Amino acid sequence: MAKSKTIGSAEIHAAIDRMAAAITARHGRDAKLILLGIANGGVALAHRLTRKIPHAQTGTLDISFHRDDIGRNPIPKEFKPTLLPCDVNGATVVLVDDVLFSGRTVKAALDELFDHGRPATVELAVLVDRGGRRLPVAAGYTGLTFPAGDGEKVVVVIDGKNPASDHIRIAPKPKR
Template identity: 50%
Template sequence: MSQAVDIDNTLKQLADALRRHLDRRGIDQPLMIGIHSGGVWVAQRLHELLGLKEPLGHLDISFYRDDFSRIGMNPQVKPSHLPFNVDDRHVILVDDVLYTGRTIRAALNEIFDYGRPAAVSLAVLVDRGDRELPIAADVTGLKMELAPGENVKLKGPDPLRLVVARKEGQ
């Protein structure tokens, strides 16, 4: 990556933007759910920065992926954990990198298997554009434009850092 990203400062700005988003919508007791694994790391920091009272939930969307039949089971599958009822509650869904939109679609499908939330807001650390599905974040920490063949990944959990690398074979 050509320039260093101050993750802590970006997370503080993301938390401030999320707080403003919630205030505009009149939401004072949201639930927060992170998508395994980078989204959980970001959600843990945001949960703390926002001082949320409800426990943090996390999803592993492996079984909900639209390419599951092609790529098979990921050996790192972890169980999802939603320690609350999502029915009629406002949910903040958190992921590290928003790219095609397919991960978010899978996460929404899984959340709705648990119940029917009043609304879902999407918070992402990095939005890299180039969607394949019509999905947009409500709040974003960074927008990044990458060259063809490049990918961005959050490494962590401590310390958190963004890594840009070329995809294998390119």
């Protein structure tokens, strides 16, 4: 991709509606359905999905201490700690993230989740699957699929206060 591409809020909202409908169709009114947003990109998306799946509970997973690149990318000064809405043992947990790329973030999220208990089932929901997997990871719920190369960056903005400003930008990575 030589130039940037932007996806607007209407397409994003339709994708979120499809994801919520698919989760609801699979789990109905499961009493112990937990959507855990992977900090930081998946948190706003998890909250948005939970508004459409009112019986689901929402929490946050901080993966900072489980990343395999912690030596190159130190823990950010500001982060959202892991906050679980209830005991995850025996629960159906849907990990939620904005972009699925290599699969390493999902692996770190699983490590963090299993530090807190043993869910009955763990699934993955992502707004954007950009391809490029390096680990055997696949999302059960995908809003949009945009193949992006290693030289491209996918930035998702889910605005909790102004959904009309939600957007996704796919652009060339800046040269270093």
